[in-house]
Structures are given as C-alpha cells and as structure tokens.
Amino acid sequence: MNATPNPELRSQRSRRAILDAALELAVRDGYARVTVDAIAAAAGVGKQTIYRWWPGKASVLLEALNDRTGPARDVPNSGDLGRDLTSGTQAVVRLLDSGLGTVWRALVAEAQTDPGLAEELRASFFEPRMQRWQARLDAAVATGELRADAPTRTMVEHLFGPIYYRLLLGTAPLDPADTAHVEYFLNGVRSPDCP
Amino acid sequence: MNATPNPELRSQRSRRAILDAALELAVRDGYARVTVDAIAAAAGVGKQTIYRWWPGKASVLLEALNDRTGPARDVPNSGDLGRDLTSGTQAVVRLLDSGLGTVWRALVAEAQTDPGLAEELRASFFEPRMQRWQARLDAAVATGELRADAPTRTMVEHLFGPIYYRLLLGTAPLDPADTAHVEYFLNGVRSPDCP
C-alpha cells in the first residue's frame, strides 16, 4: 500500500516519544532487553509507527544516540596539535565510558551482521567525525607541524583504533587518562626536528 | 539433574561433526542465519548434545574457529622488530580478511552483549596472543631496541587497534599492505637515536 510514507506528515511528537523511550529503555535495561513492542508501549505509539520510519530497533537507537549526542562538533583547534588530539580522544573515551557507551557497543555489534545498519552507522556517525579530524590533521600538515606526506585519512583510524579496541574487545577498562598512543602516534608522523 | 556431564564419556565424533558443521554453515550462510537447530541437523546430532557442552552457538563457533586457526603460534622474532611487527600484523589482517573474518566479526559482536562469551573470547583468543606479543616487545626492550619505559602491554593494543577499528567499524577495507601505523608506532617508542 504505502510504499513510502510522506515525511512532511510525520508526527514529530511520536518521533520524539519513540527516541526518548528507546534510549531510556536501552540505558535502563540494556540494549538486548529492549524490544520494539516495549518501545512502542513506553512511547504510547503503535508498533507500525516505528516500522514505518525505521527498519528496526537498532536504527531507532542509532538515531536516538545521534540525536542525543548532537551533530559532529568542531574538533578542537588550539594551534597545538598534541593538546587537541589528547583532548579530542579523551572526549570520545568519556562518551563511550558513559551509560550510553553500552548502547553504543551493542549498536556497533549489531552492525556486524546488518550491512544496512553498518552503512547507516558509518554515514551518520563515523564519516562526519572522521572527516573533521582529517581536516584538523590536514591543517597541521599545512602549518608544517606534520610531515607533508602524512596519510591523514588513515591516521584518524590509527588515532581512534586503540580506543575502540579496548571498548569492543574488553582487554582493559577505558581510561581517559591513557592517551599514550597519541604521543607515539605524533612522534611517528611529526616533521623531523631532531637535528 | 545433569549438573555436569562426564567429559570422559563425551563423543569425539559428535564434537567434530558439530564444530565442522557449525563453521561450514556460518561461512556459507552467514553467522546470523545459523541456528542451533541447523547445526544439530547438519551434524546429525541431537540439539541437547550441543547444549550439553556449549552455552550456545556463539561458543560453538568460537571453539570451531580456535580449533581451525590452531593455538596461538609463536610471534615472529627475527631480531628485527619492525619486520616482525609488520609480518605479524599482516598475518592478522589476512586471517580477518578471509572467509572466517566475517564469522569472527559476528562473534566479537555477540560478545558485546554476552559477558560470558566476551570473557571466553578474551581468555581463549586475545589474552594468549597479546601475551606473546607483549613478550616480543619486552624482548625488544631488553635488547635496547625499545625505550626502557615502554608500556609493552598497552602497546599491543595500539598495534592491533587500528586493524580492528577498520574491521569492526567498516571505515575502509582491510588491506595487508597498509601497515603505516606500525611505522609511526615504532618511531614513537623506539629508543631515541637522533643525535
């Protein structure tokens, strides 16, 4: 029947109630124990209203998290690259270490077996943030702070990789104070200044 | 009732059939589409025989993967740390990029919402391998190749973090040739030799 619903007629009230209810349930009960039925009931909404706008609970929660976290903010640019990288990665660690972190992990997990969600996650969260950071590194290249041939795109992965490694593989607790890899990283790509 | 089955009476034939069937199904159909019923049917085994020895399909597949991959092998130690790190991380990338990589991702994913599996995963896979690598780095400290104060434990996370970042977040395809982070990493923790 209604292949594609009309977004202009969408009830913002229902959208809000769904996002809020989903996040609250997920934080309180854990992602796995949240069901679409429960979200609908808690939001005072028909189940179909959820399925009309999202493919499943994972997408609801992704939007809820993005909505809560706000858009990709400008990465810090104080002129001191080391300080910016440190504070930036620490901010990420603090976010992931909060109550939302557990939901976030579950979402990344679900994306492993759901290509649609994986793409959604990449496009709506990782890509924008990675591009901001890449721009910051490009600026450092421009000022000569980083080597001219620094592969800024993959460097962003190297910056945040260790954080997600700990988060997802659980080999050690997350710790905002632990930013050693930033230091090593910088040493490796800084313009040579020994002599 | 059946508090603890007697491992000595366990049918090795069934165990083999289960592990083989599980892995084959997972590689062919994808982790998510594998069910315990399907494993049991494909292995010609009763469902209870699976639940008697494993808590669920995730653990079956973890054991199957470990069984297939073999025990943690000695990390390379050619005397040249850079060469060893490069070849070692490349080997990991190749493994994760194979057909088993998809299963592996799904397993890591499931561990996010299953603490028991997370611990099992850590203890049976990551911990042994991380310790081997840590030992390799400790050896490099001993030879003076690395700084004396190098935190070899967390360094291992920094080494493999970027690889898992790509694998799990899907920001770029895995590429064994891409080992730049090893270089940066080394520059950062190598003993100072500028002057």
Added chain:
Amino acid sequence: MNATPNPELRSQRSRRAILDAALELAVRDGYARVTVDAIAAAAGVGKQTIYRWWPGKASVLLEALNDRTGPARDVPNSGDLGRDLTSGTQAVVRLLDSGLGTVWRALVAEAQTDPGLAEELRASFFEPRMQRWQARLDAAVATGELRADAPTRTMVEHLFGPIYYRLLLGTAPLDPADTAHVEYFLNGVRSPDCP
C-alpha cells in the same frame, strides 16, 4: 465532533463509487480479502468518507448488494400456490448461486458475531422479503388453498430454511431444480383433500 454528518451534503458520486468498488473487489478477491483501505483506494475516496457513512465494510457491502439486487419485488401470485413457491424459491437459489452468493454468505457469516450487522441484515433484507411471502401464504389461506390454522410466519422459514442450510453448511451444491421440499411442505399444510 462529527455527531451526525448532514446527508443532504453527501456526495452521491462518492457513494456510488464506494458501492461499486466494494462489490467488484468482493466478487473478484473474495470478501475476506477486501479491506476498507482497498475499497477507498479503488473508489478514489478517502477512508474517512466510508467510515462517515457506514460502520464498516460489511455494511457497505450489504448496501451494495441490496442496491444491486433492487428492492424486494412482489412475490409471484399466479393463483397456483405450488407454482409460485417453486418459482420463488428457484429465484432465490439462482441469486445465491451467482457470484454475489459468495459475498452474501460472507455477510451472513459476519452477522453471526456482529449484532448490529445482524439487525441491519434482518431489517433491510430478510424481514421485507419474509413479509411478502407471508402475505402470499395468507392469501392462500384466504382462498382456502391452505389450512386455516397454517402458521404462515414460521412457514416462510420452513420454505427457505433448506436452501440456506445447503448454502451455509455446504452439504450439497445448490440446485435450482431441487425443490422437493416445496412439495412436501405443501402436502403438509394444504387443506385436506383426500376424501
């Protein structure tokens, strides 16, 4: 709110389109597969326009059938009661055996669990027709063709009961030629003429 819409402002064009679309869909797809949405879409009409004037699809179809069949026509009165009963019941059988018969059965079915519809069905269809037939039988009493004490009201039920029995219980296919019960019936209630 919408206590009672004003019938004078009603769109006859919409009414016609709804009745026609409903009947066409019901005959083509079967009553059960017709939905209010489908009727509205096929009629090029808003759903609310249906609910404004009818309580549900059953009433729409009842009106559509009544509209199609026309009002209760005069029962035959040729002077020969037997001939009239035979031709009258045959006409009913032919109607019920047509494509509309299936819709009719579904409507009678729905009335079993919907008292409102049951009353509507009785009042708009069965009652007028039964009264016509009862009048015909009363006339036969007046001419002495039937016994003076013949309970003409219930006799109508006895006349049509076997037809509906076959239609609704499906114990045999409807057959206009099969009017044996009219004969038995007449024998039973005719004025005694043996001697």
Added chain:
Amino acid sequence: MNATPNPELRSQRSRRAILDAALELAVRDGYARVTVDAIAAAAGVGKQTIYRWWPGKASVLLEALNDRTGPARDVPNSGDLGRDLTSGTQAVVRLLDSGLGTVWRALVAEAQTDPGLAEELRASFFEPRMQRWQARLDAAVATGELRADAPTRTMVEHLFGPIYYRLLLGTAPLDPADTAHVEYFLNGVRSPDCP
C-alpha cells in the same frame, strides 16, 4: 524444518489444556474476543504448540466442541418416526440454544470464508450426523412408513434446514417446542394413507 510433527509424541496434556481453555474462553468472552495468544496463555502452552497441531483458533474450537459434544450418537429409533424426528430435532435445538450455540454459530460463520474449515466442519460434524439420520429415514422406508421413493438424503436437509435458518439468520429465537416443520415434512413424505 519439521514439516509434519509426529503425532505419537504429542502431549495429550497440552491437547486437553488447549481444548478446555479454548472452549472456556469462547463461552465466557465470545468467539471473536478469543485469540490464539489468549488460548495459549490460559492453557499454559506455547503458541507454537497450537499452530503445530491446528491451523488456527477455529479448528481448535471445532475440535473442542466435537470433543465436548461427543461422537455422533445414535439417532432415536423408537419405531415411531414422528416421535423420533421430534425428539431428535429438539435435541439439536437445545444444543444450539445453549452457551455452546454461540460458539457454534461463529464457527459456521468462519467456515463461510475458510474452505478448509468448511470441509473440516462438514466432515467431522455434519456428515456423520446426516448419515445417521438418513439411515433412520431409510429404515422408515423399509418399514413402509415412508414412501418408497423418498429422497432420504436431501430430506435430512429439509428437516434441519429451518432450525439453522433461525439460528443463523436470526429471524426468530430458537424454540425447542416449535417443531411444526417436522409435522408438515412428515405429511409430505409419508406413505399415502388417506383412503
């Protein structure tokens, strides 16, 4: 997977609980308000256990009614056909006028749009009972009580038709005392004995 479950392994306990719960709910709340979920919950049974053995709630209730009513009992054969027909039809009226009657009506209703159920209904209920009555009439033919050419099969429909007419079309309340049609019927098919 399991196309056809093995009836020998079926749990009679569950079957009983389902039939009892279904009938109780249907009598208490009305057929339309009974849901498969509610039956399963009331019977302490998984929903799948119902769907494994029945196609839907209608079939459950049909079996429940048949189970409760018992097998087709022998129709009365006192030697007096009139008395037997009267008492037999009165018994039917009493059954249909009981609390089970409402459920029965709903079942007949559902059969109008569900060919599978219609067949089930015919085969498991109407056919056996009609055959018993036909046999009774055949016996009356044999004794000369009925005309030799009496079409005993369709005569059964003529006997019970009026009862179901009232039940399903609601033109008048059921009344065990109202057996006039039996009388007319007999007059019509009795062997001629006027002279």
Added chain:
DNA sequence: TTGTAAACGAGACGGTACGTCCTGTCTTTTA
C-alpha cells in the same frame, strides 16, 4: 555375557520477539 548408567539422536515443548496486517480515529490540506 550381561547389567547399568551415561551420553546420544530425535523432536515436542513453553516461551519471547519479530515484522506484517488491518481496523477505526485523527489530522492536514483542498475544493
């Protein structure tokens, strides 16, 4: 050789969540 006890194949069970479907109401826009 037989007795017995545990693991086994098979699969029915109670249960949870899913995603679809339809109903009847409500809201917005158009004529």
Added chain:
DNA sequence: TAAAAGACAGGACGTACCGTCTCGTTTACAA
C-alpha cells in the same frame, strides 16, 4: 464543511529460534 489523503494507536496474526524437557537407543565399562 464534506471530501481526499494518509499517518496514527492499537492489537492479532503467524513465523522463527531459543533453551529445556522428555523419549527410546546406543555405547562403554563393571560384574
């Protein structure tokens, strides 16, 4: 203000797996 359009709350539906629980049947050691 009726009508077209369609989103909405609600809730039943049938499906897919889950992990548990019987069943008889094999298998392996003990008597």
